Structures are given as structure tokens and as C-alpha cells.
Amino acid sequence: ELKVEQNPLFLSMQEGKNYTIYCNYSTTSDRLYWYRQDPGKSLESLFxxxxxxxxxxxxxxxxxxxTKARLSTLHITAAVHDLSATxxxxxxxxxxxxxxxxxxGTLLAVQP
Amino acid sequence: GAGVSQTPSNKVTEKGKYVELRCDPISGHTALYWYRQSLGQGPEFLIYFQGTGAADDSGLPNDRFFAVRPEGSVSTLKIQRTERGDSAVYLCASSLIGGGTEAFFGQGTRLTVV
Known part of the structure; x- marks a missing residue:
């Protein structure tokens, strides 16, 4: 069974800081997508x-x-509050x- | 329309009732997907249509769930004898041709079974 794991599940960070979200998956795939979801909203395609x-x-x-490591990363540079989402x-x-x-999913909370 | 449209946006129904959820994909998109998202979880695949045919329905949880896309555009997800465990947000997505093309999601239908 394919598993897709994200790390961390919850991330609280200050504005201006950098951080990385990791996505590991357990089977061969050459295609990966990143989405953003705001509370009560649908999914917005990012990459x-x-x-x-x-x-x-x-x-x-x-x-x-x-794809060889079965790993994708989403790096956030100089975070701003507007990036808060899942x-x-x-x-x-x-x-x-x-x-x-x-x-x-990773719930990101950017604190001012 | 400009994006994927789903109706209704919210549906409250009594346990045991029948419900239909509608999805109107982006014009020209041949691939259509239904997903279900429970609170605090990622979306889970239900069914995939390529044109009018259901190419993969392996995600449908049981035979109470059924979906159609008779003309290759609008799709309807049908749930019979609803149960409280069916409560979730049902998301529809469409993409131009399927694999490797970006899937665009609708705003979802929040189904609550009481």
C-alpha cells in the first residue's frame, strides 16, 4: 500500500524565518504535487x-x-503571516x- | 465556467437518506476525480472518470456509493442509505487529460449526516 508521509504535521514559525516541509512516499512515482488549503476552503495548486x-x-x-530518494521538499523562505495554511x-x-x-498535511502557523 | 463548481456547498441529511452531489468540471477537461476529506485528514481518492467511463472506482468504500458522468462533463456522486460515518467534505477535481496534468479542485460539498 502506498504511503505518503509529511513531516512535520504542525509547524509554528515566526515571520522572517526559513523552514522546510518534507514529503516521503513509499512507491515509485515521477509526479508529485503540492497544494495549499486554507480553513474551510478547497485545495489550491502550488507546484x-x-x-x-x-x-x-x-x-x-x-x-x-x-524520485530516487522518494522525497519532495517544500522550502519556505522568510515566512510571512499570509503563508499560514495547511x-x-x-x-x-x-x-x-x-x-x-x-x-x-502540514499545518503551518506563521506568527507575526 | 472558470473553475470546478460543486453543488450544494453544504448538505445536511438524516441517517438512511439518499443524497446526490454534483460536480461541474472545467470545460474541456476529460479527467474527473472525486475525493473525500475527513476532518484533519488529506483527501482520499474515491473514483476517476476519463470521459464518460469510470476508469478506476477502487476508492469507493462500499456499494452505497455510486458515481456517473453520462455525457463526459457533469458528474454526480450518489450515496444511498447514508450513515453518520459518511460525513465529510466531498471534493471534485478535473484535469485536462489525466496523468501529468494539473488537477483543479472545486470548493467541495460538506456533507453532514445526522
Whole structure:
């Protein structure tokens, strides 16, 4: 059974600080996605990582994928309060399905 | 429409009743997915449509759950004889062709079974 684990589950950080969220998965996949979810809202797509070594950056967020290590990271640079949300990684299972298996989520709280 | 639209946004029903949840995907997207998100958890896959056909329904928890997409656009998730454990947010997503293409999620339907 495919498992997708995120670490940490909860992260409280101060504005201006840097931190990394880790996403480990247990089966082969070349495709990984990061989503943001605000309370009571749906999922907002942040990054689509489609190959080993892929790195994408948007504002204060940068995501990377190492398919050999089955690891993705979401790095936060100089956090601001507006980044407070729950972040999910999701691994795509290929073949005929292309469904996403989501991690447990990381609740990020950025304190002013 | 501009995004994935789901109706209703909230549904409260009594245990044992039948409910239908609707999803209107982004125009032109052939792939459509239903997920279920329980409180404090990540979304869990239910079913995947490619066009009109259910390519993978392995995530449906039991035979009380059924989904259709008769014309390859709008999809309906149907739940019979609802149970309190069915309470969750049901999310619909669509993507252009499926694998490797970004999936866009609707705002979800919050189902509460009392």
C-alpha cells in the first residue's frame, strides 16, 4: 500500500524565518504535487513536479523532487503571516488511474 | 465556467437518506476525480472518470456509493442509505487529460449526516 508521509504535521514559525516541509512516499512515482488549503476552503495548486531533480519556485516557496530518494521538499523562505495554511503533498499513481495519494498535511502557523 | 463548481456547498441529511452531489468540471477537461476529506485528514481518492467511463472506482468504500458522468462533463456522486460515518467534505477535481496534468479542485460539498 502506498504511503505518503509529511513531516512535520504542525509547524509554528515566526515571520522572517526559513523552514522546510518534507514529503516521503513509499512507491515509485515521477509526479508529485503540492497544494495549499486554507480553513474551510478547497485545495489550491502550488507546484507540479514531473521529473527527478525538478525544482520550482513561486515567491517565498520552493519545491523540489528527488524520485530516487522518494522525497519532495517544500522550502519556505522568510515566512510571512499570509503563508499560514495547511500544505499537502500528493503523489500521482500512474497507469490507467492517475489518481493522487495525499499526505497527511502540514499545518503551518506563521506568527507575526 | 472558470473553475470546478460543486453543488450544494453544504448538505445536511438524516441517517438512511439518499443524497446526490454534483460536480461541474472545467470545460474541456476529460479527467474527473472525486475525493473525500475527513476532518484533519488529506483527501482520499474515491473514483476517476476519463470521459464518460469510470476508469478506476477502487476508492469507493462500499456499494452505497455510486458515481456517473453520462455525457463526459457533469458528474454526480450518489450515496444511498447514508450513515453518520459518511460525513465529510466531498471534493471534485478535473484535469485536462489525466496523468501529468494539473488537477483543479472545486470548493467541495460538506456533507453532514445526522
Amino acid at each position: 507540479v513536479l514531473l521529473s527527478n531533480g525538478a525544482v520550482k519556485q513561486e515567491g517565498r516557496l520552493m519545491a523540489s523532487l528527488d 500544505y499537502f503533498c500528493a503523489v500521482e499513481i500512474g497507469g490507467a488511474t492517475n489518481k493522487l495519494i495525499f499526505g497527511t
